[in-house]
Amino acid sequence: MTVTKLKINIQELKPAELKSPPAPGQKLFFGKEFSDRMFIMRHDPQQGWHNAIIRKYDNLALSPAALVLHYAPEVFEGLKAYRQPDGGIALFRPRDNFLRMNASAARVCLPELDVEDALAALTELLRLEKNWVPSDPGSSLYIRPTMIGIDPYVGLKEPEEVLFYIILSPVGAYYEHGFEPVSIMIEDKYVRAVRGGLGAAKTGANYSASILAGHLARKKGFDQVLWLDGVEQRYIEEVGSMNIFFVYGEKLVTSELNGSILPGITRDSVLRLAKHWGLETAETRLDIREALSDIASGRITEVFGSGTAAVISPVGALYEQDKEYPVGEKNQAGKITQKLYDELTGIQYGRRPDPFGWLVRIS
Numbered sequence: 001m002t003v004t005k006l007k008i009n010i011q012e013l014k015p016a017e018l019k020s021p022p023a024p025g026q027k028l029f030f031g032k033e034f035s036d037r038m039f040i041m042r043h044d045p046q047q048g049w050h051n052a053i054i055r056k057y058d059n060l061a062l063s064p065a066a067l068v069l070h071y072a073p074e075v076f077e078g079l080k081a082y083r084q085p086d087g088g089i090a091l092f093r094p095r096d097n098f099l100r101m102n103a104s105a106a107r108v109c110l111p112e113l114d115v116e117d118a119l120a121a122l123t124e125l126l127r128l129e130k131n132w133v134p135s136d137p138g139s140s141l142y143i144r145p146t147m148i149g150i151d152p153y154v155g156l157k158e159p160e161e162v163l164f165y166i167i168l169s170p171v172g173a174y175y176e177h178g179f180e181p182v183s184i185m186i187e188d189k190y191v192r193a194v195r196g197g198l199g200a201a202k203t204g205a206n207y208s209a210s211i212l213a214g215h216l217a218r219k220k221g222f223d224q225v226l227w228l229d230g231v232e233q234r235y236i237e238e239v240g241s242m243n244i245f246f247v248y249g250e251k252l253v254t255s256e257l258n259g260s261i262l263p264g265i266t267r268d269s270v271l272r273l274a275k276h277w278g279l280e281t282a283e284t285r286l287d288i289r290e291a292l293s294d295i296a297s298g299r300i301t302e303v304f305g306s307g308t309a310a311v312i313s314p315v316g317a318l319y320e321q322d323k324e325y326p327v328g329e330k331n332q333a334g335k336i337t338q339k340l341y342d343e344l345t346g347i348q349y350g351r352r353p354d355p356f357g358w359l360v361r362i363s
């Protein structure tokens with residue numbers, strides 16, 4: 001048990017303030033419904049982190065001039081709590097999320113969290129909200145830690161008044177209709193991030209840069225866009241808001257962390273599992289022309305995205321304008337893709353051994 005420095009006040013909720021957690025079999029919509037309580041604390045340069053409280057999930061009161069509303073000093077994380085076979089609850093590599101949050105925060109002049117304090121706060125919140133972790137197959141409780149600069153000042157400066165909070169949203173199985181491959185449009189006009197920019201930080205501003213391209217791609221009938229580098233629009237960066245992998249037979253290749261790519265925890269887990277299985281792995285600069293010709297020639301046998309929401313998302317085909325590049329058996333996930341998905345979800349839900357010690361049991 002870690003000794004925490006953080007003193008957390010816990011607000012009692014009245015019975016009338018409690019909603020019903022999802023019932024077994026109930027349909028859950030990602031990110032729309034939230035649990036009864038949230039964790040929140042403040043930071044300023046004088047007091048550091050203070051006023052930590054677990055209270056009713058409710059609206060925030062912010063000045064209309066708050067920095068975050070104008071200049072976007074905001075970082076967030078996404079992780080999940082998984083119901084275990086014995087009824088307990090586990091998190092997957094949560095310290096890595098808070099470490100990454102600190103790296104993201106540093107990029108936009110937000111303060112660092114004490115990783116153990118943040119984990120203790122999350123653990124306490126989950127203990128109170130444990131009934132919100134659903135138990136239907138494939139379901140989980142999505143956890144969204146968020147940090148924002150809220151100084152009431154319409155002038156650009158580094159944030160000094162800061163909020164950190166954690167909200168919880170129950171989610172159903174990502175793959176309702178089976179492990180279906182997605183169609184990906186190669187984005188040749190817009191870029192998500194540039195080297196030296198915010199690409200390696202998990203910050204809302206990157207998403208703002210990506211909304212239009214995603215919208216246009218969906219209007220054309222594609223599921224996601226493939227992002228190319230922001231300078232030459234030639235090197236492959238990410239797919240939607242996931243990292244991307246290309247399988248060459250027994251070898252996994254992914255984009256190197258060049259500063260404009262988000263260092264995914266699922267990406268890292270895939271690389272470590274693949275090495276553990278004796279597969280070859282490479283993190284390199286991936287030329288889209290080379291990738292397309294390797295797909296066309298059949299050298300690339302599988303393509304998939306990786307991220308917390310989907311875990312692994314098989315890619316059925318890439319599209320350059322209207323030219324289709326089907327991958328493997330377009331409508332069916334590849335063998336390695338499927339194996340990685342089964343293994344990672346098996347570990348997360350406690351159905352398979354956890355050789356890397358990735359799970360953190362909280363109850």
Ligand SMILES: *Cc1c(COP(=O)(O)O)cnc(C)c1O
Pocket residue numbers: 078202238240241242243262263264265266267306307308309
């Ligand atoms: C969060 C995120 C990912 C995936 O990271 P995980 O830690 O695997 O969930 C990939 N790309 C972007 C842009 C992201 O925001």
